[in-house]
Amino acid sequence: MKQLMDKTETMDYVVEPFQEDFTGRLSWSVLGRKILATAGAHADNRGFGIKQLLPRGYSWVLARLKIEMDTMPRLGDPYRVETWIHSVYHTFTDRCFAIVHPQTGKAYGYAYSTWAMIHFDTRRAVNLEDLPDGGIVAYADAEKACPVSPFRPVRMRGGEDEFSREVDVLYNDLDVNRHTNSIRYIEHILDLFPASLYEAKRVRSAEMYYRGEAYYGDRLRLTRLRQAVGEYAVSVDKLPDSDKGETKPVNACLSRVIFE
Protein backbone atom coordinates (compact mmCIF):
# COMPACT_ATOMS: atom_id res chain seq x y z
CA MET A 1 0.00 0.00 0.00
CA LYS A 2 1.30 3.39 -0.98
CA GLN A 3 2.31 5.59 1.94
CA LEU A 4 0.17 8.73 2.02
CA MET A 5 1.78 12.06 2.69
CA ASP A 6 0.34 14.48 5.21
CA LYS A 7 -3.06 15.57 3.93
CA THR A 8 -2.17 19.23 4.48
CA GLU A 9 0.50 21.20 2.61
CA THR A 10 2.03 24.11 4.49
CA MET A 11 4.05 26.96 3.01
CA ASP A 12 5.49 29.90 4.91
CA TYR A 13 5.76 33.40 3.51
CA VAL A 14 6.67 36.88 4.75
CA VAL A 15 5.17 40.15 3.51
CA GLU A 16 8.09 41.61 1.54
CA PRO A 17 8.47 45.26 0.51
CA PHE A 18 6.38 46.06 -2.59
CA GLN A 19 3.87 43.35 -1.71
CA GLU A 20 1.60 45.71 0.25
CA ASP A 21 -1.22 47.89 -1.01
CA PHE A 22 -1.27 51.60 -0.27
CA THR A 23 -2.79 51.01 3.18
CA GLY A 24 0.29 48.97 4.12
CA ARG A 25 -1.48 45.59 4.17
CA LEU A 26 -0.51 42.54 2.12
CA SER A 27 -2.13 43.04 -1.27
CA TRP A 28 -4.94 40.70 -2.35
CA SER A 29 -2.99 40.18 -5.54
CA VAL A 30 0.02 38.69 -3.73
CA LEU A 31 -2.17 36.79 -1.24
CA GLY A 32 -4.14 35.24 -4.09
CA ARG A 33 -0.98 34.15 -5.90
CA LYS A 34 0.44 32.56 -2.73
CA ILE A 35 -2.83 30.72 -2.15
CA LEU A 36 -2.76 29.26 -5.67
CA ALA A 37 0.97 28.49 -5.48
CA THR A 38 0.39 26.55 -2.24
CA ALA A 39 -2.47 24.62 -3.85
CA GLY A 40 -0.14 23.80 -6.74
CA ALA A 41 2.56 22.51 -4.38
CA HIS A 42 -0.01 20.39 -2.52
CA ALA A 43 -1.17 18.71 -5.71
CA ASP A 44 2.30 18.34 -7.28
CA ASN A 45 3.70 16.74 -4.12
CA ARG A 46 0.85 14.21 -4.00
CA GLY A 47 0.85 13.08 -7.60
CA PHE A 48 -2.14 14.99 -8.98
CA GLY A 49 -0.59 18.37 -9.83
CA ILE A 50 -0.18 20.22 -13.10
CA LYS A 51 3.30 18.69 -13.26
CA GLN A 52 1.78 15.21 -13.55
CA LEU A 53 -1.38 16.20 -15.48
CA LEU A 54 -0.02 18.36 -18.29
CA PRO A 55 2.04 15.60 -19.96
CA ARG A 56 -1.18 13.53 -20.10
CA GLY A 57 -3.23 16.38 -21.56
CA TYR A 58 -5.16 17.31 -18.42
CA SER A 59 -5.25 20.41 -16.27
CA TRP A 60 -7.01 21.81 -13.22
CA VAL A 61 -9.59 24.56 -13.72
CA LEU A 62 -10.59 26.86 -10.88
CA ALA A 63 -14.39 27.20 -10.85
CA ARG A 64 -14.89 29.36 -7.75
CA LEU A 65 -12.83 30.84 -4.96
CA LYS A 66 -13.87 32.66 -1.81
CA ILE A 67 -11.31 34.35 0.43
CA GLU A 68 -12.36 35.81 3.79
CA MET A 69 -9.79 37.71 5.83
CA ASP A 70 -10.28 38.90 9.42
CA THR A 71 -7.00 40.79 9.27
CA MET A 72 -4.23 41.10 6.73
CA PRO A 73 -0.56 40.71 7.60
CA ARG A 74 1.58 43.81 7.17
CA LEU A 75 5.14 44.47 5.97
CA GLY A 76 7.54 42.02 7.62
CA ASP A 77 4.75 39.85 9.11
CA PRO A 78 5.07 36.11 8.56
CA TYR A 79 2.09 34.16 7.32
CA ARG A 80 1.53 30.50 6.61
CA VAL A 81 -0.81 29.11 3.96
CA GLU A 82 -2.17 25.63 4.74
CA THR A 83 -4.21 23.81 2.15
CA TRP A 84 -6.03 20.49 2.04
CA ILE A 85 -8.73 18.72 0.03
CA HIS A 86 -12.09 18.99 1.73
CA SER A 87 -14.12 16.70 -0.54
CA VAL A 88 -14.33 15.07 -3.93
CA TYR A 89 -17.69 14.76 -5.69
CA HIS A 90 -18.09 13.58 -9.28
CA THR A 91 -16.14 16.02 -11.43
CA PHE A 92 -15.44 18.53 -8.67
CA THR A 93 -13.17 18.79 -5.70
CA ASP A 94 -13.31 21.38 -2.94
CA ARG A 95 -10.03 22.65 -1.53
CA CYS A 96 -9.68 24.63 1.69
CA PHE A 97 -7.06 27.09 2.86
CA ALA A 98 -6.16 28.54 6.23
CA ILE A 99 -3.94 31.63 6.36
CA VAL A 100 -2.38 31.66 9.81
CA HIS A 101 0.41 33.23 11.81
CA PRO A 102 3.11 30.52 11.81
CA GLN A 103 4.15 31.10 15.44
CA THR A 104 0.87 31.83 17.22
CA GLY A 105 -1.35 29.78 14.91
CA LYS A 106 -3.87 32.64 14.94
CA ALA A 107 -5.89 32.72 11.71
CA TYR A 108 -5.68 35.78 9.50
CA GLY A 109 -8.43 34.22 7.41
CA TYR A 110 -9.60 31.26 5.34
CA ALA A 111 -10.37 30.43 1.74
CA TYR A 112 -12.54 27.83 0.02
CA SER A 113 -12.35 26.79 -3.62
CA THR A 114 -13.87 24.40 -6.15
CA TRP A 115 -11.90 22.84 -8.97
CA ALA A 116 -12.48 20.54 -11.94
CA MET A 117 -9.94 18.51 -13.89
CA ILE A 118 -10.46 18.82 -17.63
CA HIS A 119 -8.91 17.38 -20.74
CA PHE A 120 -7.23 20.11 -22.80
CA ASP A 121 -8.59 19.05 -26.16
CA THR A 122 -12.08 17.81 -25.35
CA ARG A 123 -12.61 20.31 -22.46
CA ARG A 124 -14.46 17.45 -20.75
CA ALA A 125 -14.27 17.12 -17.00
CA VAL A 126 -12.92 13.95 -15.43
CA ASN A 127 -14.85 12.00 -12.79
CA LEU A 128 -12.46 12.52 -9.90
CA GLU A 129 -13.90 9.61 -7.91
CA ASP A 130 -12.77 7.17 -10.63
CA LEU A 131 -9.07 8.05 -10.75
CA PRO A 132 -6.60 5.15 -10.50
CA ASP A 133 -5.15 4.46 -7.00
CA GLY A 134 -7.96 6.33 -5.28
CA GLY A 135 -5.91 9.37 -6.36
CA ILE A 136 -7.11 12.53 -4.79
CA VAL A 137 -9.96 10.87 -2.82
CA ALA A 138 -7.52 9.34 -0.36
CA TYR A 139 -6.42 12.84 0.63
CA ALA A 140 -9.85 14.27 1.38
CA ASP A 141 -10.31 15.51 4.94
CA ALA A 142 -13.82 16.85 5.53
CA GLU A 143 -13.28 17.03 9.30
CA LYS A 144 -10.71 19.81 9.35
CA ALA A 145 -12.51 23.11 9.94
CA CYS A 146 -12.59 25.78 7.26
CA PRO A 147 -14.97 28.45 8.55
CA VAL A 148 -15.71 30.26 5.30
CA SER A 149 -19.32 31.37 4.85
CA PRO A 150 -21.18 29.46 2.11
CA PHE A 151 -21.04 30.50 -1.54
CA ARG A 152 -24.01 32.67 -2.47
CA PRO A 153 -24.99 33.24 -6.10
CA VAL A 154 -24.18 36.67 -7.51
CA ARG A 155 -27.02 38.37 -9.37
CA MET A 156 -26.47 41.59 -11.28
CA ARG A 157 -29.76 43.22 -10.42
CA GLY A 158 -31.12 45.49 -7.75
CA GLY A 159 -28.69 47.73 -6.00
CA GLU A 160 -27.31 51.12 -6.87
CA ASP A 161 -24.18 53.14 -7.52
CA GLU A 162 -23.58 51.25 -10.78
CA PHE A 163 -20.18 51.86 -12.33
CA SER A 164 -18.41 50.29 -15.30
CA ARG A 165 -14.94 50.32 -16.73
CA GLU A 166 -13.53 48.59 -19.81
CA VAL A 167 -10.07 47.07 -19.91
CA ASP A 168 -8.12 45.24 -22.58
CA VAL A 169 -6.50 41.87 -21.87
CA LEU A 170 -2.79 42.66 -22.20
CA TYR A 171 0.64 41.12 -21.67
CA ASN A 172 0.56 41.38 -17.87
CA ASP A 173 -2.87 39.71 -17.65
CA LEU A 174 -1.81 36.39 -19.12
CA ASP A 175 -0.55 33.31 -17.37
CA VAL A 176 1.39 30.49 -18.98
CA ASN A 177 -1.87 29.04 -20.31
CA ARG A 178 -2.27 32.33 -22.19
CA HIS A 179 -5.57 33.23 -20.61
CA THR A 180 -6.28 35.83 -17.97
CA ASN A 181 -4.83 34.73 -14.69
CA SER A 182 -7.52 34.02 -12.05
CA ILE A 183 -5.98 36.46 -9.60
CA ARG A 184 -5.66 39.20 -12.20
CA TYR A 185 -9.48 39.32 -12.24
CA ILE A 186 -9.40 40.12 -8.52
CA GLU A 187 -6.95 42.97 -9.22
CA HIS A 188 -9.14 44.43 -11.96
CA ILE A 189 -12.21 44.10 -9.73
CA LEU A 190 -10.55 45.84 -6.77
CA ASP A 191 -9.50 48.63 -9.15
CA LEU A 192 -13.22 49.45 -9.55
CA PHE A 193 -13.37 51.01 -6.08
CA PRO A 194 -12.25 54.51 -5.08
CA ALA A 195 -9.25 55.17 -2.85
CA SER A 196 -11.62 56.75 -0.31
CA LEU A 197 -13.34 53.40 0.24
CA TYR A 198 -9.99 51.72 0.96
CA GLU A 199 -9.20 54.51 3.43
CA ALA A 200 -12.48 54.08 5.31
CA LYS A 201 -12.86 50.30 5.11
CA ARG A 202 -10.96 47.18 4.18
CA VAL A 203 -11.86 44.27 1.96
CA ARG A 204 -13.12 41.44 4.14
CA SER A 205 -14.24 38.98 1.50
CA ALA A 206 -13.78 38.33 -2.21
CA GLU A 207 -15.91 35.66 -3.84
CA MET A 208 -15.13 34.69 -7.42
CA TYR A 209 -17.07 32.59 -9.98
CA TYR A 210 -14.96 31.85 -13.02
CA ARG A 211 -17.21 31.22 -15.99
CA GLY A 212 -15.22 31.82 -19.15
CA GLU A 213 -11.72 32.51 -20.30
CA ALA A 214 -10.32 35.72 -21.73
CA TYR A 215 -7.38 35.91 -24.13
CA TYR A 216 -4.92 38.50 -25.36
CA GLY A 217 -6.69 41.30 -27.20
CA ASP A 218 -10.11 40.60 -25.67
CA ARG A 219 -11.87 43.61 -24.24
CA LEU A 220 -13.55 43.20 -20.87
CA ARG A 221 -16.26 45.33 -19.31
CA LEU A 222 -16.33 45.28 -15.52
CA THR A 223 -19.56 46.44 -13.88
CA ARG A 224 -20.08 46.86 -10.17
CA LEU A 225 -23.37 47.34 -8.33
CA ARG A 226 -23.75 48.07 -4.62
CA GLN A 227 -26.31 45.66 -3.12
CA ALA A 228 -25.93 46.41 0.59
CA VAL A 229 -23.71 48.61 2.74
CA GLY A 230 -20.15 47.69 1.74
CA GLU A 231 -21.35 44.80 -0.45
CA TYR A 232 -20.83 44.86 -4.20
CA ALA A 233 -21.72 42.47 -7.01
CA VAL A 234 -19.34 42.60 -9.98
CA SER A 235 -19.70 41.16 -13.44
CA VAL A 236 -16.79 40.83 -15.88
CA ASP A 237 -17.97 40.39 -19.43
CA LYS A 238 -16.01 39.78 -22.59
CA LEU A 239 -17.27 42.24 -25.19
CA PRO A 240 -18.17 40.87 -28.63
CA ASP A 241 -15.49 41.05 -31.32
CA SER A 242 -17.34 41.95 -34.50
CA ASP A 243 -14.37 40.74 -36.58
CA LYS A 244 -15.14 37.27 -35.30
CA GLY A 245 -18.87 37.64 -35.92
CA GLU A 246 -19.63 37.88 -32.20
CA THR A 247 -22.68 39.89 -31.30
CA LYS A 248 -23.19 39.55 -27.55
CA PRO A 249 -21.03 39.93 -24.46
CA VAL A 250 -20.07 36.67 -22.75
CA ASN A 251 -19.73 36.47 -19.01
CA ALA A 252 -16.16 35.70 -17.93
CA CYS A 253 -16.53 36.09 -14.18
CA LEU A 254 -18.94 37.07 -11.41
CA SER A 255 -17.83 38.32 -8.04
CA ARG A 256 -18.99 39.60 -4.69
CA VAL A 257 -16.71 41.92 -2.74
CA ILE A 258 -17.48 42.85 0.86
CA PHE A 259 -15.86 45.82 2.58
CA GLU A 260 -16.09 46.29 6.34
Place this chain on the structure above:
Amino acid sequence: MKQLMDKTETMDYVVEPFQEDFTGRLSWSVLGRKILATAGAHADNRGFGIKQLLPRGYSWVLARLKIEMDTMPRLGDPYRVETWIHSVYHTFTDRCFAIVHPQTGKAYGYAYSTWAMIHFDTRRAVNLEDLPDGGIVAYADAEKACPVSPFRPVRMRGGEDEFSREVDVLYNDLDVNRHTNSIRYIEHILDLFPASLYEAKRVRSAEMYYRGEAYYGDRLRLTRLRQAVGEYAVSVDKLPDSDKGETKPVNACLSRVIFE
Protein backbone atom coordinates in the same frame (compact mmCIF):
# COMPACT_ATOMS: atom_id res chain seq x y z
CA MET B 1 35.50 53.44 14.63
CA LYS B 2 32.24 51.88 13.59
CA GLN B 3 32.54 48.42 12.06
CA LEU B 4 31.29 48.45 8.48
CA MET B 5 29.10 45.66 7.23
CA ASP B 6 29.82 43.95 3.92
CA LYS B 7 29.35 46.51 1.15
CA THR B 8 27.12 44.11 -0.79
CA GLU B 9 23.68 42.89 0.25
CA THR B 10 22.65 39.51 -1.10
CA MET B 11 19.13 38.10 -1.20
CA ASP B 12 18.09 34.75 -2.66
CA TYR B 13 14.82 34.13 -4.44
CA VAL B 14 13.18 31.35 -6.44
CA VAL B 15 10.74 31.83 -9.32
CA GLU B 16 7.46 30.71 -7.75
CA PRO B 17 4.30 29.71 -9.62
CA PHE B 18 2.31 32.78 -10.78
CA GLN B 19 5.51 34.87 -10.96
CA GLU B 20 6.12 34.07 -14.64
CA ASP B 21 4.82 35.83 -17.73
CA PHE B 22 2.99 33.89 -20.44
CA THR B 23 6.29 32.84 -22.01
CA GLY B 24 7.19 31.04 -18.78
CA ARG B 25 9.97 33.46 -17.77
CA LEU B 26 10.16 35.42 -14.52
CA SER B 27 8.02 38.51 -15.07
CA TRP B 28 9.68 41.93 -15.17
CA SER B 29 7.15 43.01 -12.60
CA VAL B 30 8.34 40.49 -10.00
CA LEU B 31 12.01 40.97 -10.93
CA GLY B 32 11.68 44.75 -10.50
CA ARG B 33 10.04 44.36 -7.10
CA LYS B 34 12.78 41.96 -5.90
CA ILE B 35 15.45 44.41 -7.11
CA LEU B 36 13.89 47.27 -5.15
CA ALA B 37 13.27 45.08 -2.09
CA THR B 38 16.93 44.05 -2.07
CA ALA B 39 18.00 47.70 -2.35
CA GLY B 40 15.74 48.49 0.60
CA ALA B 41 17.27 45.71 2.72
CA HIS B 42 20.80 46.93 1.84
CA ALA B 43 20.02 50.46 3.00
CA ASP B 44 17.98 49.45 6.08
CA ASN B 45 20.73 47.10 7.25
CA ARG B 46 23.38 49.82 6.94
CA GLY B 47 21.59 52.67 8.64
CA PHE B 48 20.40 54.73 5.68
CA GLY B 49 17.18 52.97 4.74
CA ILE B 50 13.58 54.14 4.68
CA LYS B 51 13.26 52.65 8.16
CA GLN B 52 15.77 55.19 9.49
CA LEU B 53 14.86 58.07 7.15
CA LEU B 54 11.07 58.23 7.42
CA PRO B 55 10.98 59.11 11.13
CA ARG B 56 13.26 62.08 10.30
CA GLY B 57 11.12 63.22 7.38
CA TYR B 58 13.37 62.00 4.58
CA SER B 59 12.93 59.40 1.88
CA TRP B 60 14.76 57.93 -1.11
CA VAL B 61 13.54 58.82 -4.60
CA LEU B 62 14.39 56.65 -7.59
CA ALA B 63 15.48 58.89 -10.48
CA ARG B 64 16.45 56.32 -13.09
CA LEU B 65 16.77 52.57 -13.40
CA LYS B 66 18.16 50.40 -16.17
CA ILE B 67 17.79 46.63 -16.11
CA GLU B 68 19.58 44.50 -18.73
CA MET B 69 18.93 40.75 -18.76
CA ASP B 70 20.85 38.21 -20.85
CA THR B 71 18.45 35.49 -19.78
CA MET B 72 15.53 35.27 -17.38
CA PRO B 73 15.15 32.52 -14.80
CA ARG B 74 12.17 30.22 -15.26
CA LEU B 75 9.73 28.53 -12.88
CA GLY B 76 11.62 26.86 -10.03
CA ASP B 77 14.98 28.48 -10.93
CA PRO B 78 16.83 30.13 -8.06
CA TYR B 79 18.23 33.65 -8.52
CA ARG B 80 20.24 35.91 -6.28
CA VAL B 81 20.06 39.69 -6.27
CA GLU B 82 23.25 41.41 -5.12
CA THR B 83 23.30 45.16 -4.64
CA TRP B 84 25.93 47.69 -3.67
CA ILE B 85 26.54 51.44 -3.84
CA HIS B 86 28.69 52.35 -6.80
CA SER B 87 29.24 56.03 -6.06
CA VAL B 88 27.96 59.08 -4.22
CA TYR B 89 28.07 62.51 -5.87
CA HIS B 90 26.44 65.61 -4.43
CA THR B 91 22.73 64.82 -4.10
CA PHE B 92 22.85 61.55 -6.03
CA THR B 93 23.98 58.02 -5.42
CA ASP B 94 24.32 55.26 -7.97
CA ARG B 95 23.41 51.76 -6.93
CA CYS B 96 24.29 48.61 -8.87
CA PHE B 97 22.66 45.20 -8.99
CA ALA B 98 23.79 41.81 -10.23
CA ILE B 99 21.17 39.10 -10.76
CA VAL B 100 23.06 35.81 -10.64
CA HIS B 101 22.53 32.08 -10.28
CA PRO B 102 23.33 31.44 -6.59
CA GLN B 103 25.15 28.15 -7.23
CA THR B 104 27.03 28.75 -10.46
CA GLY B 105 27.45 32.51 -10.05
CA LYS B 106 26.51 32.95 -13.71
CA ALA B 107 24.88 36.34 -14.29
CA TYR B 108 21.32 36.47 -15.58
CA GLY B 109 21.78 40.23 -15.89
CA TYR B 110 22.59 43.51 -14.20
CA ALA B 111 20.87 46.73 -13.22
CA TYR B 112 22.05 50.26 -12.53
CA SER B 113 20.09 52.96 -10.72
CA THR B 114 20.34 56.56 -9.51
CA TRP B 115 18.71 57.81 -6.34
CA ALA B 116 18.29 61.06 -4.40
CA MET B 117 17.36 61.54 -0.76
CA ILE B 118 14.73 64.22 -0.33
CA HIS B 119 12.94 65.91 2.55
CA PHE B 120 9.24 65.10 2.45
CA ASP B 121 8.01 68.63 3.12
CA THR B 122 10.52 70.80 1.28
CA ARG B 123 11.13 68.21 -1.51
CA ARG B 124 14.76 69.40 -1.37
CA ALA B 125 17.53 66.92 -2.02
CA VAL B 126 20.19 66.27 0.60
CA ASN B 127 23.90 66.52 -0.16
CA LEU B 128 24.80 62.87 0.39
CA GLU B 129 28.50 63.61 0.78
CA ASP B 130 27.79 65.65 3.91
CA LEU B 131 25.89 63.03 5.96
CA PRO B 132 27.08 62.44 9.54
CA ASP B 133 29.49 59.49 10.06
CA GLY B 134 30.43 59.40 6.41
CA GLY B 135 27.08 57.62 6.09
CA ILE B 136 26.57 56.08 2.75
CA VAL B 137 29.92 57.24 1.32
CA ALA B 138 31.82 54.66 3.36
CA TYR B 139 29.91 51.92 1.53
CA ALA B 140 30.69 53.02 -2.01
CA ASP B 141 32.54 50.48 -4.12
CA ALA B 142 33.27 51.77 -7.60
CA GLU B 143 35.61 48.88 -8.36
CA LYS B 144 33.03 46.10 -8.45
CA ALA B 145 31.96 45.53 -12.04
CA CYS B 146 28.40 46.29 -13.13
CA PRO B 147 28.42 45.87 -16.91
CA VAL B 148 25.26 47.80 -17.77
CA SER B 149 25.47 49.96 -20.90
CA PRO B 150 25.40 53.71 -20.17
CA PHE B 151 22.12 55.63 -19.79
CA ARG B 152 21.11 57.26 -23.06
CA PRO B 153 18.54 60.09 -23.13
CA VAL B 154 15.10 59.16 -24.47
CA ARG B 155 13.68 61.53 -27.08
CA MET B 156 10.14 61.15 -28.33
CA ARG B 157 10.82 62.02 -31.94
CA GLY B 158 11.71 60.22 -35.12
CA GLY B 159 10.71 56.61 -35.42
CA GLU B 160 7.48 55.02 -36.50
CA ASP B 161 4.68 52.65 -35.44
CA GLU B 162 3.41 55.20 -32.91
CA PHE B 163 0.81 53.82 -30.53
CA SER B 164 -0.87 55.29 -27.44
CA ARG B 165 -3.06 54.03 -24.66
CA GLU B 166 -4.58 55.87 -21.72
CA VAL B 167 -4.85 54.34 -18.25
CA ASP B 168 -6.22 55.61 -14.96
CA VAL B 169 -4.14 55.46 -11.79
CA LEU B 170 -6.11 52.99 -9.62
CA TYR B 171 -5.91 51.07 -6.37
CA ASN B 172 -3.39 48.50 -7.61
CA ASP B 173 -1.03 51.17 -8.95
CA LEU B 174 -0.32 52.79 -5.61
CA ASP B 175 2.45 52.05 -3.17
CA VAL B 176 2.45 53.00 0.50
CA ASN B 177 3.53 56.54 -0.45
CA ARG B 178 0.29 56.73 -2.43
CA HIS B 179 1.91 57.42 -5.73
CA THR B 180 2.33 55.08 -8.66
CA ASN B 181 4.84 52.42 -7.80
CA SER B 182 8.03 52.64 -9.92
CA ILE B 183 7.68 49.08 -11.12
CA ARG B 184 4.03 49.52 -12.04
CA TYR B 185 5.20 51.94 -14.76
CA ILE B 186 7.26 49.09 -16.24
CA GLU B 187 4.14 46.87 -16.23
CA HIS B 188 2.04 49.50 -18.00
CA ILE B 189 4.85 50.10 -20.51
CA LEU B 190 5.26 46.39 -21.30
CA ASP B 191 1.48 46.20 -21.80
CA LEU B 192 1.93 48.51 -24.83
CA PHE B 193 3.42 45.69 -26.89
CA PRO B 194 1.51 42.93 -28.71
CA ALA B 195 1.64 39.27 -27.68
CA SER B 196 3.20 38.46 -31.06
CA LEU B 197 6.29 40.52 -30.16
CA TYR B 198 6.73 38.56 -26.92
CA GLU B 199 6.42 35.32 -28.88
CA ALA B 200 9.09 36.33 -31.39
CA LYS B 201 11.48 38.20 -29.09
CA ARG B 202 12.17 38.86 -25.43
CA VAL B 203 12.77 42.07 -23.53
CA ARG B 204 16.52 42.52 -23.11
CA SER B 205 16.60 45.97 -21.53
CA ALA B 206 14.26 48.38 -19.78
CA GLU B 207 15.54 51.88 -19.05
CA MET B 208 13.39 54.13 -16.89
CA TYR B 209 13.57 57.87 -16.16
CA TYR B 210 11.22 58.87 -13.37
CA ARG B 211 10.31 62.53 -13.73
CA GLY B 212 7.07 63.14 -11.90
CA GLU B 213 4.65 61.41 -9.62
CA ALA B 214 1.14 60.20 -10.39
CA TYR B 215 -1.64 59.86 -7.84
CA TYR B 216 -4.98 58.09 -7.52
CA GLY B 217 -7.43 59.33 -10.13
CA ASP B 218 -4.78 60.77 -12.44
CA ARG B 219 -5.08 59.73 -16.04
CA LEU B 220 -1.90 58.72 -17.84
CA ARG B 221 -1.25 58.56 -21.55
CA LEU B 222 1.45 56.10 -22.61
CA THR B 223 2.95 56.59 -26.06
CA ARG B 224 5.43 54.28 -27.70
CA LEU B 225 7.53 54.97 -30.80
CA ARG B 226 9.79 52.44 -32.57
CA GLN B 227 13.21 54.03 -33.15
CA ALA B 228 15.20 51.03 -34.38
CA VAL B 229 14.56 47.31 -34.86
CA GLY B 230 13.23 46.10 -31.49
CA GLU B 231 13.95 49.45 -29.82
CA TYR B 232 11.10 51.58 -28.49
CA ALA B 233 10.96 54.97 -26.77
CA VAL B 234 8.02 55.39 -24.40
CA SER B 235 6.63 58.49 -22.75
CA VAL B 236 4.18 58.38 -19.86
CA ASP B 237 2.36 61.68 -19.44
CA LYS B 238 -0.11 62.77 -16.82
CA LEU B 239 -3.08 64.33 -18.64
CA PRO B 240 -4.29 67.72 -17.44
CA ASP B 241 -7.16 67.75 -14.95
CA SER B 242 -9.34 70.66 -15.99
CA ASP B 243 -11.03 70.64 -12.55
CA LYS B 244 -7.66 71.67 -11.13
CA GLY B 245 -7.08 74.29 -13.81
CA GLU B 246 -4.38 72.23 -15.49
CA THR B 247 -4.01 72.76 -19.21
CA LYS B 248 -1.01 70.70 -20.31
CA PRO B 249 0.20 67.14 -19.91
CA VAL B 250 3.11 66.69 -17.54
CA ASN B 251 5.73 64.06 -18.17
CA ALA B 252 5.78 61.39 -15.46
CA CYS B 253 8.26 58.96 -16.96
CA LEU B 254 10.38 58.26 -20.04
CA SER B 255 11.57 54.83 -21.00
CA ARG B 256 13.49 52.84 -23.59
CA VAL B 257 12.62 49.18 -24.07
CA ILE B 258 14.79 46.91 -26.20
CA PHE B 259 13.57 43.55 -27.51
CA GLU B 260 15.97 41.03 -29.00
